[in-house]
Amino acid sequence: MRGTSQASHDAVLREFDPVATAAGEDGITIAEHLFVVVDALDTSGSLRRALTDPARPGKDKASLVTQLFGSLDQRAVDAVSAFASSRWSDEADLAESIEDAGEMALFAYSDNKGTLQNVEDELFRVERLLEGHRELLTAMSNRSATKEQRLNLLEETFGSKLHPTTHALLARVVAVPRGRRLVPAIKELLAQAAERRGRTVASVTSAVELSAAQRTRLASILASAYGREVQINVAVDPEVLGGIRVQVGSEVVDGTIISKLDDARRRLVG
Template identity: 85%
Template sequence: MRGTSKASHDAVLRGFDPVATAAGEDGITIAQHLFMVVDALDTSGSLRRAMTDPARPGTDKASLVAQLFGSLDQRAVDTVKEFAEARWSEEQDLAESIEDAGEMALFAYSDNAGTLQRVEDELFRVERILEGNRDLLTAMSNRSATKDQRLGLLEDTLGGKLHPTTAALLERVVGVPRARRLVPAIKLLLEQAAQRRGRTVASVTAATELSAAQRERLASILAKAYGREIQINVAVDPEVLGGIRVQVGSEVVDGTIFNKLDDARRRLVG
């Protein structure tokens, strides 16, 4: 998403953030209702066109939202109206932005409840499980399977083990993947959770688990380098042999023995 759509997305979400923060437990309901609007847009090309038509007055589009979705939570309806009144470069950007608002509502609820750190930890563990089990990832990402089949697999694998916010977020990306791939979608959720806590995510791969002291030391080093708090998520991969690989956003620092050996091999071959 970029250009006009990005500006609209960011402006509406800035206004929605305090609404989501003040909603408390209602954040769950608001998220569910926003997701219902996304599903309606995804299944109706005519509705997408009507709500993103730049030639149609914003007041008309807001009236359409009230007509179609007026029975939903008023805070969700008002937010969708604001999205509809904005301008969009691509039709699909509207639904994507409303999806982001739903996720924001869930994170705000968890933040208010003091459980956001737990949610973030659980999302990271699920990501590692999926990346370590290709058969499970393939089955849970199978677009040929029905929504109920994918959600059934999620329940069989993790049911009863997750915080309700974590479960709601995963049920969304597994049950209604839209154009998203599962692991990258979970990584984006992790980034959103960290951002809500005022942190940036550093994905660390090491041959063995890092101690608490090592994590604190690495977080301190990265915080000084980036000028902000860093959330360390560590994945253990024995194949790296030694050292660590750190990724912050698009920046990667690879100090693993495996990478050094691979560099040496390439130099010899070249």
């Protein structure tokens, strides 16, 4: 998002966060209702233009939200009204921001239940499974298949194994990708979960499983480097041969043997 949209996005989410946190068991319902609005915006250019028109008073846009979506949970309606009353650099940013609010409501629900770390762990395991089974990833990401077919595959693969929050988050990105690729979308959800727990995510690739002591040591080193607690997500890949690869956001530290061999090969060729 560009400056104006990002400022509107962040301001409304700051106000919505305590509402989502206080919602308790209603968090999933609020999220579902926010997603209803997103879907309506995605399918109606005239609605997007009406709710992002900078020449239209915010009070009028909030009134339109109430008129169209008044049957939804009032907390969802209030959040959408606040978004609609804000200013946007691009009309598509409104729907994206409401989508983020829906995800926030789901994470707040899980946080209230004390299951947020479990949800984060499940999302990571699903991400690793999909990356390791390309056929499953392709099928679950297939835009030619219907939404129902993709959701059925999600159910067949994971069934009742997932926490309700994990299931709701995955069902949303599988059913309504909104231009997002599945694995990057899950990575973004992982980052949001870690952020809510006050942590930074470090994705670690190692030739062998790290011991508890190694995880603790690595987490301590990264926490010192980034000034906050770090969630270590480890993926085992025998092809790296040895060493570890650590990625935090866009920063990558690659100390694997395969990386060093590739670097040596490039120098020889050069």
